[in-house]
Amino acid sequence: MQTPRVNKLSSYVLFLLMLPMAGGSYASADSAPYLGEIKWVALDFCPTNGAGVWLPADGRELPIAQYAALFSLLSTRYGGDGELTFAVPDLSNAMLIPTDSGGNKGNGGPAPWNQSHNGKGKGGNNSISFTSLLACIATTGLFPSAEDD
DSSP: OOOHHHHHHHHHHHHHHHHHHHHTTTOSTTSOOBTTOEEEESSSSOOOBTTBOEEEOBSOEEETTTSHHHHHHHTTTTOSOSSSEEEOOBOTTOOOOOOSOSSSOTTSSSOSOOGGGTTTTOOOOOOOOOOOOEEEEESSSBOOOOOOO
16 A cells, blocks of 8 residues: 555656646657657666657767757757767756745655744754656657747
């Protein structure tokens, strides 16, 4: 039987995975992602289908000749020599932190700071509970363009 904390965390991870679908950028298995789009998955690999090829956003260097369109967007912002290679962002140590949508309990746990402890020499609970998610970057897909305001 799962504890309430695990149930809350599982629900939150499911919410995070479904959130991008609401925006429609990769709502179905057949829709193409934007080139350079980042998605977070609860897997230990980046899924690939006919609509896009995804690689881990782990700072790896890629050959410019093979990923020219992605290089045109990222350049050497995240590394690489700019002549033969460029790098994708390194999100391997990053995690998603919710904003104030849980009544100041964004991580499903107790509030990070309890005012009753403030100034009394006692620290609040400032730990963050999280489950690792894998960040993946689309190496194929629709070429994004900025909208004119």
